[in-house]
Amino acid sequence: xxxxxxxxxxxxxxxxxxxxxxxxxxxxxxxxxxxxxxxxxxxxxxxxxxxxxxxxxxxxxxxxxxxxxxxxxxxxxxxxxxxxxxxxxxxxxxxxxxxxxxxxxxxxxxxxxxxxxxxxxxxxxxxxxxxxxxxxxxxxxxxxxxxxxxxxxxxxxxxxxxxxxxxxxxxxxxxxxxxxxxxxxxxxxxxxxxxxxxxxxxxxxxxxxxxxxxxxxxxxxxxxxxxxxxxxxxxxxxxxxxxxxxxxxxxxxxxxxxxxxxxxxxxxxxxxxxxxx
Amino acid sequence: xxxxxxxxxxxxxxxxxxxxxxxxxxxxxxxxxxxxxxxxxxxxxxxxxxxxxxxxxxxxxxxxxxxxxxxxxxxxxxxx
Numbered sequence: 091x092x093x094x095x096x097x098x099x100x101x102x103x104x105x106x107x108x109x110x111x112x113x114x115x116x117x118x119x120x121x122x123x124x125x126x127x128x129x130x131x132x133x134x135x136x137x138x139x140x141x142x143x144x145x146x147x148x149x150x151x152x153x154x155x156x157x158x159x160x161x162x163x164x165x166x167x168x169x170x171x172x173x174x175x176x177x178x179x180x181x182x183x184x185x186x187x188x189x190x191x192x193x194x195x196x197x198x199x200x201x202x203x204x205x206x207x208x209x210x211x212x213x214x215x216x217x218x219x220x221x222x223x224x225x226x227x228x229x230x231x232x233x234x235x236x237x238x239x240x241x242x243x244x245x246x247x248x249x250x251x252x253x254x255x256x257x258x259x260x261x262x263x264x265x266x267x268x269x270x271x272x273x274x275x276x277x278x279x280x281x282x283x284x285x286x287x288x289x290x291x292x293x294x295x296x297x298x299x300x301x302x303x304x305x306x307x308x309x310x311x312x313x314x315x316x317x318x319x320x321x322x323x324x325x326x327x328x329x330x331x332x333x334x335x336x337x338x339x340x341x342x343x344x345x346x347x348x349x350x351x352x353x354x355x356x357x358x359x360x361x362x363x364x365x366x367x
Numbered sequence: 368x369x370x371x372x373x374x375x376x377x378x379x380x381x382x383x384x385x386x387x388x389x390x391x392x393x394x395x396x397x398x399x400x401x402x403x404x405x406x407x408x409x410x411x412x413x414x415x416x417x418x419x420x421x422x423x424x425x426x427x428x429x430x431x432x433x434x435x436x437x438x439x440x441x442x443x444x445x446x447x
Contacts, residue, residue, distance in 0.1 A: 117371040125381030150384045165388035168375045169426055175385065176423040176442070177434050178376040187443045218436050238436040 107157050110137060113146045114167055121146045121164065122178060190224050197224065200260050207267065207274075212282065215239055215247040219254035226255065249282045256292040262324045269357060277324050277358060291323040291332050300335050308347060311365045320352075321361040329359040336361060382418045389429060393418060399431070410438070411447060 113119060124132040124147050131138035136152035139145070153161050168175055176184065191198075197220040204216060222235040240248040253259065258281065267274040281290055289307050291300060307319050323332035336349060346366050353360035377385050386392060392402045399416045400407050407415045410433050422434030425447045432438040432447065441447055 114373070116373075119373045121373065121375045123375070123377045123381040123384055125384065126378050128378070150381055161384055162388035165375065165385060168373055169389075169424065169429075171373065172426040173373040173375065174423070174442075175375045175377070175425070177382075177421065178378050180422055180434060180439055181374065181376060183436065183439050184443055187440060191443070214437065217440060221436070221440070235436050242435065242437050 106136065106153075107160050110146070110148070110157075110160060110164065113139060114164065116144055119144050119146060121148060121168065123161070123165075124149050125151075186225065186230075187221060190221055194220075194224060196260075197221075200264070203264055203267075204259065211243055212246070212250060215243045215250040216254060216259065218247075219251040222251060223255050246282050253281055253290070253292075256294055258290075258292055258324075261293050262328070266324055266357060273355075273358060277322065280322060281324075288320050288322060291321065291328045293325065293327060295331070297331065297335055297338075300331065301339070304335075308363070308365070311363075312346070312367075316365060318362055318364045321363065323359045324357065326357055329355075329357065332359050332361065379419055382421050385421075385424065386418075389424070411441075412437075 120143070122128075122145060127133055127149075129138065129147055131147060132149045132152075136149050136156060138147045140147075148161060148164065150161055165175070200220065201213070201217060205213060208216065218235065218239050222232045222239070225235065226232045236248070236251060239251050243250070263274060263278055266277060280288065289303055295303075304321070310316070311319050321332060323329050336351075348364050348366065350362050350364065351359070352362045383393070386399060390402050391399050391408060394400045394405065394407075397417045398407050399418070399421065408429075408431050409415060410431060412433070414433055416431055416433060420434050421431065422438050423432040423442060424430065425432065425442070427447060430447050432442065
């Protein structure tokens with residue numbers, strides 16, 4: 091029988107908010123807003139706390155049933171303290187990047203060298219690419235990073251990532267810049283603006299790989315009705331490699347292209363392959 | 368970000384609660400907007416965001432960042 095009096099909030103309701111507010115003062119706390127039921131506890135309780143790992147899990151819909159404004163209060167509290175609010179999947183990336191910066195001084199040297207030589211966008215693309223290369227070497231999946239570079243910086247960024255992975259920046263562009271600023275500028279722009287019409291020979295490419303890529307370029311050239319394409323080699327070793335490739339290449343009497351050397355310097359070589367029909 | 372600082376982590380499914388806390392919502396095209404004005408919010412790079420592409424929020428009035436490597440690097444280097 092109702093007495094007409096208002097029913098007081100349950101003790102559990104007050105305890106819930108006070109309990110959660112109490113956790114906020116723990117140093118090194120990680121709060122996860124679990125809207126996906128990523129934890130087993132999230133199916134049954136509005137929150138759970140792991141004291142060993144200092145992880146507080148808040149389950150929004152269950153929490154909101156009992157304390158509608160508490161979640162926003164917690165989020166605002168974290169924000170006001172200038173603490174990190176980040177997508178869960180990206181925390182590991184952030185932590186990996188910080189470790190990478192501490193351990194990879196050689197990449198810092200590359201970035202310092204190119205800081206005043208590249209456009210801001212190219213520099214940022216290079217920075218992302220160096221990290222991508224490091225992660226790749228650690229055996230991690232880097233497809234998302236490649237996509238991020240391409241999404242932000244387009245084809246040019248994707249080319250920078252490829253050139254970086256192939257060691258072009260430290261092995262080819264840095265020495266070339268020391269030799270000739272103009273040559274560096276010319277070849278750098280050619281490299282990063284690489285269209286279907288250019289093949290860049292790099293230090294890690296073997297003669298056999300060059301043959302495969304050359305054949306692919308010829309095929310692509312005919313497929314897309316190109317008139318010609320170029321082979322570029324930068325650096326003494328690559329100049330030797332390209333020359334050797336063309337000298338030793340087995341010529342097919344039915345091949346429908348001609349090769350002309352259009353640049354021949356100690357540190358740079360270029361061939362123009364003209365496709366005939 | 369020291370080991371003593373607090374972190375708040377969200378997922379695509381719980382991102383909407385983050386938006387609510389900051390007076391934001393989603394329009395019919397899935398773009399994050401200011402609830403009061405209906406205007407889209409932008410990253411420091413001038414990009415619109417969705418629930419899926421929201422990566423992080425930082426103080427500095429309110430800085431909403433994209434969920435990509437570029438933003439993560441900027442957070443790590445204290446750019447925002």
